[in-house]
Amino acid sequence: SEISYVMVKPDGVQRGLVGEIIGRFERKGFKLKALQMRKCTREIAEEHYKDLKQKPFFKDLVDYILSGPVVAMVWEGDGVVASARKIIGATNPLNAEPGTIRGDLCIQTGRNVVHGSDSPDNGERETGLWFQGDASVEWSQTIQPWLTE
Numbered sequence: 190s191e192i193s194y195v196m197v198k199p200d201g202v203q204r205g206l207v208g209e210i211i212g213r214f215e216r217k218g219f220k221l222k223a224l225q226m227r228k229c230t231r232e233i234a235e236e237h238y239k240d241l242k243q244k245p246f247f248k249d250l251v252d253y254i255l256s257g258p259v260v261a262m263v264w265e266g267d268g269v270v271a272s273a274r275k276i277i278g279a280t281n282p283l284n285a286e287p288g289t290i291r292g293d294l295c296i297q298t299g300r301n302v303v304h305g306s307d308s309p310d311n312g313e314r315e316t317g318l319w320f321q322g323d324a325s326v327e328w329s330q331t332i333q334p335w336l337t338e
């Protein structure tokens with residue numbers, strides 16, 4: 190089923206927001222498939238944001254992602270990609286609604302604490318990029334019948 194690649198960016202890690210951010214997806218009911226704290230390479234960061242390569246902020250963006258460890262995650266569930274985007278909120282945190290992660294926890298586009306895939310295809314692509322091999326876990330969530338009929 191559908192997966193989204195979600196990542197706590199270096200500012201989120203440094204600010205101690207990892208638990209807060211994971212908790213929002215966990216409480217929503219989505220299923221955690223993979224989780225890893227890591228420092229990424231420039232190659233992975235550039236590939237991850239390759240659609241933004243022509244933007245004037247591209248180098249600053251890649252440097253930001255490389256500025257410290259990130260927490261990489263894969264969340265699964267029907268509609269998880271669009272729902273995660275809503276949970277995360279608008280790119281510019283000053284435009285993000287209160288109640289969203291960015292609306293509640295940050296103020297600048299260039300320090301917006303979390304990433305979420307923008308399409309199911311990118312959910313698959315980014316998961317493949319960040320989690321090569323068998324890092325993704327197959328498991329059954331025992332509360333699942335209480336979440337979906």
Ligand code: GTP
Nearest residue numbers: 246249250279280298299300301303304305306307
């Ligand atoms: P991601 O979930 O990180 O992909 O954010 P997004 O989908 O809400 O926005 P987008 O993919 O358009 O941009 C990716 C990231 O680039 C943003 O989250 C910001 O961290 C950064 N970014 C976007 N626009 C700007 C900008 O104008 N200036 C700066 N400094 N960074 C930007």
Ligand code: MG
Nearest residue numbers: 304305306307
């Ligand atoms: Mg994006």
